[in-house]
Amino acid sequence: MKILHRIFPVLLLGYRLFFAWFGYQYILAHHGDAERYWFLGQDLSASSWTDFLKPGTDVVKFLTFPLVKFFDLPFLAGFLIFSLLSFAGVLILYRNLMRIAVRNVKLQILVVVLMLLPNFHFWTSLIGKEALIFIPLTVFCAELSRKRYFSVWLIISLLAVAVIRPHVAFVISLAYFLALLFTFPFSFKRKTMLLGGLALMTGLFTWLLTSLQDFSGGFQRVLQKYEAHIRYFKPTDGYVPLDRYPLPYKFFTFWFRPLPFEKEGWLYGVISIENTVLLVLSLFAAFYSVKYFSILKKRMLFVFPVIMLFIFTLMYVYAYANYGIIMRTRVMGMPFFAVLLVEVFGVAVKGDVASEKRLLPRE
Incomplete structure (x- = not known):
């Protein structure tokens, strides 16, 4: 190696x-x-x-x-x-x-x-x-x-x-703030400082975002943009009715579809193989996350990616309905996804080794 x-x-x-x-x-x-x-x-x-x-x-x-x-x-x-x-x-x-x-x-x-x-x-x-x-x-x-x-x-x-992309920076900041609170026993003063930093960052990101797009209608304007995206993607070859799926299936589609034989063409074939690999790794990671949750819940490299990827995915699954744009967007989450997988499997490997040592007969 x-x-x-x-x-x-x-x-x-x-x-x-x-x-x-x-x-x-x-x-x-x-x-x-x-x-x-x-x-x-x-x-x-x-x-x-x-x-x-x-x-x-x-x-x-x-x-x-x-x-x-x-x-x-x-x-x-x-x-x-x-x-x-x-x-x-x-x-x-x-x-x-x-x-x-x-x-x-x-x-x-x-x-x-x-x-x-x-x-x-x-x-x-x-x-x-x-x-x-x-x-x-x-x-x-x-x-x-x-x-x-x-x-x-x-x-x-x-x-x-x-x-x-200011909205992605906001998601990272929010997830980071929450992960720090979950993994470290901060004093009230430190928590107040963190909250102040988050508020400052949020103000900056909001200013950048509103300078790029018109959000004068508030949340209703966001929904209108989401609906416009869906309408735009419907005639495309890679259209997937993400807007009609329940939330868990939205998440599944975002990260693991198309699976083999769902779409024709060699490009979709390559993508489906990658998605299958990610799905298998994720299933094992989910199992180990439950098994070693008492250890992982204290680790920043577990808590932060989980929170960040959840908010990140939630933000995008209502906006897009096309496999191509989904895969392009997913790229931004891949560094965190990869860190999460290696961290979980790392804890699992150490845990399994420790278990084997305990089972060895004493001389």
Whole structure:
């Protein structure tokens, strides 16, 4: 495993560059947001770089504008650049998961399997927000696993997420605040400080979100946007009636569908195999979570991902009804999902070893 650990990042880079090329070919054939981000067919003569110095989608355009206007790089170069940029996040996640695995061969194999799942490589190799947001998400996870709960890098990573997707940053902040309360016996003063920090972050994220979209109608406006999304996705090939499912099945669909033979085509076939792997791992993780709950409930790397993924999934299952957009959105939750799986299996491995030692006959 030592040799694999040394060469795996290099192999992973080659594996990833394949997805950059594949993503390029896919967008050429099917079109997508990457064309808009690379200003294909757009006249930039009257545009300035500072026009895109804004949060949200313009963060991507702020990076691509000079590459297109000043350097005149081809479309394929954009995929290679974004794939290499987000590869930093892939390496951070890989090293973080290996750190949690603590030299256990079984856990290291699990990490390798998780790092080879194709969906998050595909979406983070495209020109878009997923490639950029993946880096701060993995930095946040890494700081968490190192128990740097209030570090500068943790705060910077959260702010970076907020600049790209403020609602995701709010979900992370809320889950983080709750996880801290559940796992640490804070004094009333500390709890008040945490609540104040959450309120400050919420105000910032709300301001960023309202600067990007119109929410003047309050919660009713949010529901209208959700309904508009559903109507937009109904004619698409990847439509799934998520809006008509009960909540547990919404969650199941978001993370584990399509399963094999649900959809035709080799792309759906690859995705369904990945979903099956995630489903099997999740079933084992659920079993071990119940079995070792008395231990896991005190661990930040268990409590935080569980809360975060629940709120994160709840936010999106009412908005989307298309397999493609669901899989793209799911990428943002994958670093936390992977950390959760490795943490649970890590506790299970240690628990099973301890049980075996107790059962050994004494000499």
